[in-house]
Amino acid sequence: MRRFFVKAPHHLAIACLTGLLLAQLLGLAAWWWTWPQAQPTLLSFVVPLDEAAAWQPLIAEFEAQNPDIRLQLVEGTYSTDQVKAIYSADLSSGSPQHDLVYMDVVWLPWFASEGWLQDLSTLLPEDELAAFIPSELAAGRYGDRLYRLPFRADVGLLFYNTDLLAQVGAEPPQTFADLVAQAQGTQAQGTTWGYLWQGREYEGLVANFVEVLAGHGGFWLEPSTEEVGLDQPAAIAAAQFLADTIRQGISPQLVTSYGETASFNQFLDGQSLFVRNWPAFWQLAQQEESPLQHQVNLAPMVATSGRRSQACRGGWGFGIPRNAAHPQAAERAITYFTSAAAQRQFVLGSAHLPSRTALFETPEIVAQYPFFPQILEILEHNSVFRPQIPQYDQVSRILQAHLWQVLVGQTTPEAAMTAAAAETRAWLSDPEQLVQ
Numbered sequence: 001m002r003r004f005f006v007k008a009p010h011h012l013a014i015a016c017l018t019g020l021l022l023a024q025l026l027g028l029a030a031w032w033w034t035w036p037q038a039q040p041t042l043l044s045f046v047v048p049l050d051e052a053a054a055w056q057p058l059i060a061e062f063e064a065q066n067p068d069i070r071l072q073l074v075e076g077t078y079s080t081d082q083v084k085a086i087y088s089a090d091l092s093s094g095s096p097q098h099d100l101v102y103m104d105v106v107w108l109p110w111f112a113s114e115g116w117l118q119d120l121s122t123l124l125p126e127d128e129l130a131a132f133i134p135s136e137l138a139a140g141r142y143g144d145r146l147y148r149l150p151f152r153a154d155v156g157l158l159f160y161n162t163d164l165l166a167q168v169g170a171e172p173p174q175t176f177a178d179l180v181a182q183a184q185g186t187q188a189q190g191t192t193w194g195y196l197w198q199g200r201e202y203e204g205l206v207a208n209f210v211e212v213l214a215g216h217g218g219f220w221l222e223p224s225t226e227e228v229g230l231d232q233p234a235a236i237a238a239a240q241f242l243a244d245t246i247r248q249g250i251s252p253q254l255v256t257s258y259g260e261t262a263s264f265n266q267f268l269d270g271q272s273l274f275v276r277n278w279p280a281f282w283q284l285a286q287q288e289e290s291p292l293q294h295q296v297n298l299a300p301m302v303a304t305s306g307r308r309s310q311a312c313r314g315g316w317g318f319g320i321p322r323n324a325a326h327p328q329a330a331e332r333a334i335t336y337f338t339s340a341a342a343q344r345q346f347v348l349g350s351a352h353l354p355s356r357t358a359l360f361e362t363p364e365i366v367a368q369y370p371f372f373p374q375i376l377e378i379l380e381h382n383s384v385f386r387p388q389i390p391q392y393d394q395v396s397r398i399l400q401a402h403l404w405q406v407l408v409g410q411t412t413p414e415a416a417m418t419a420a421a422a423e424t425r426a427w428l429s430d431p432e433q434l435v436q
Contacts, residue, residue, distance in 0.1 A: 041329045044072040045100035045318075046083050050261075050280075054350035061345070062336050069329050080104060080203065084393075091116040096321040099330040103148060105139050105315040105385070106203075106392050112142035113390035118320045121146040123331055124338075131340070133379060136355045139388065140317055147319050149338045150355035152346070154278055154314030155375065155383050156211050158299045159264075159285070161292060164191055164273045172299035174309075176215065176241060179274065179302050183250045186273040193272040194250040196263040199242070201404040204259055206386065206396050207312040208276060209403055213238040214310030214384045215303035221387040221395060226428050230399070231421035239413035243406050256407045268292055276301070278314065279375060283351035298371045300378055310384040315355065353379075391427065398423045 047055060052075045059071045078086070084107055090096045091111060103111065111117050123146075129137060132150055140148035158179075160172060168185040170178075183194020198204035213220060218234025221227070229235055245251040255263070260277055264284065267275035270291055285296040303309040318334045320327055336342055343354040347365055353375060359365055360376035387395065402420040405411045411419075 040068050040070045041326050042070050042072055043099045043326060043329055043333055044074055045098055045102045046074040046078065046086050047102055048080050048083055049075075049077050051350070051352075054346060054352070057349060058337065058342055058346055061342070062333065065336070066332060069332065071333065074098070087111075091321055094323060096323060096325075099321065099324045099326050100333060101319040101321060102151075102316060103319060105148075105313065105317070106388070106396075108140060108148045108317075108319075109142055109388050109390045110392060111319065112145075112147045116322055117147040118322050118324070118327065119145045119147065120149055120320065120334070123149065123335065131356050131358065133355055133357050133376075135313075135379070135383075135385075136315060136317075139313075139315065139385060148317040149319075149334055150315060150317040151338055151343070152316050153353040153355050153379060154280075154316075155353070155379055156207060156276060156301055156311040156314075157279055157375070157378075158301055159267065159275045159277055159281065159296055160299060161267070161270065161273055161295055162297050163295050172297070173302050175305050176212075176302050177305070180245075180248070180250060183273050184248075187250070191271070191273060193252055193266075194274065195245055196251060196258070196267050196272045196275040197242075197245075197255060198258050198260055198263055198276070199246075199251075199255040199404070199407050200257055200259050201400050202259065203396060203400070205400055205403055207314070209238060209242065209399070210384060210386055211276075211301045211310055211312040212241055214312075215301060215307060216241075217304065217307055220399070221389070221424065223387050223389050226389075228421050228424050228428075230424060231418045235421075236413050236417050239403060239406050239417055242403070243413060246407060256404065279353055279371075280351045282369065282371075298374075300374075300382055309382055311378055311382060313379070313383045313385045315353075317355070394427050395424050398427065 052073065055073055059073060063070060084104065087101055087103065090098055091101070101111070101117065133153060136150040136153055140146055140150055164186045165172070165182065167189055168182055170182050173179040173182055179195060187194050197208050210220060213235055216234040216237045218232055218238060219229040221229070246253055246255060260281070263275055264277050264281045266272060268285060268291055282298065284290060285292050287293065301309045301311045318337060320330045320334070324330055340356055340359065343356055343359055344362065344365065346352065347354050347359065348368060351369060354360065357376070360372045366372055386392065399420050402416040406413050406416045
């Protein structure tokens with residue numbers, strides 16, 4: 001039988017084959033390396049300056065859980081009004097750059113009425129929606145649709161210096177008369193001022209007026225009927241009270257230039273018994289460098305005798321632009337931020353109020369902020385929203401201007417409120433009248 005022999009490959013041939021194989025592998029590697037890789041989706045949103053630091057831990061946690069999404073926090077020295085201007089310009093462009101709209105509660109009717117926002121009614125199941133404070137959730141609706149999921153609540157409160165109040169042997173005030181008497185009592189003992197608040201011509205002045213107005217039994221504007229109550233006796237009395245705090249020397253004339261931070265800093269210096277402000281300022285009072293550490297407590301706003309006090313509501317939440325470039329990624333971000341876990345983390349780090357009911361009584365949160373259960377009671381039963389109408393920005397500016405004229409002595413409360421009411425009615429009936 002004839003045998004066939006296969007000659008073994010030469011070493012040179014093996015080396016050539018190996019080299020070709022390596023070259024192919026290197027080519028494949030180079031091709032993979034240079035091939036465009038999938039980049040994370042970038043979402044951006046804008047927040048006021050005083051919130052920026054508190055957002056960083058939440059952003060880091062979200063990105064760790066969602067590596068395919070990156071969040072860009074647009075930071076700057078932005079006031080609330082500047083954030084509003086940024087968002088309104090972006091949304092009205094038709095091609096918004098920001099996929100998340102972080103909005104104050106009073107902006108929602110305007111943004112929704114313009115058709116700028118997506119309907120979020122089905123974003124969360126019903127049992128999740130039921131976990132929010134009902135009034136917070138309702139404030140995110142326009143018509144029969146939900147356009148804003150609440151992230152944090154807010155409400156005006158009366159801060160007081162416990163040592164100064166003890167000097168006059170009093171409990172926290174319940175009426176305007178109590179507040180004035182206690183303020184004057186501490187001033188008689190050497191305290192510079194009795195009551196600090198926000199009197200600059202901006203939205204904060206309106207918030208102060210709204211709760212004083214409600215405490216006198218009055219109203220500003222009824223959204224369902226567009227009835228205006230600014231020229232009624234309760235509104236005139238409310239404007240008179242604010243002016244009288246300056247005229248009587250309980251508040252400084254400079255209060256007409258104060259915002260939240262300026263008024264609270266003066267309070268922290270021990271110069272006043274009371275200051276009206278938002279709950280998050282509690283954190284500043286408790287810092288080690290605070291002159292009033294462990295000397296500050298909170299109380300509801302006051303009212304006339306026989307009436308329940310009504311604190312002005314604030315609050316922020318999230319929406320999605322109608323023409324958002326990445327709506328699915330934005331939905332994931334909102335679902336996370338409004339969750340109980342994310343709100344808990346934000347609240348513990350910032351002292352802002354959550355929008356979920358159960359968090360006000362969570363032991364870890366109450367241990368840090370013992371007044372939270374009381375605030376929940378205020379939110380549910382002793383608070384008032386500013387008019388939730390699309391024209392809010394315009395009617396607020398009318399009220400700001402006339403109130404400020406009263407505070408600086410340019411007009412009387414009756415004349416100012418009569419004029420503010422007339423201008424408000426004119427705007428609501430025909431906005432062009434005030435433009436021409």
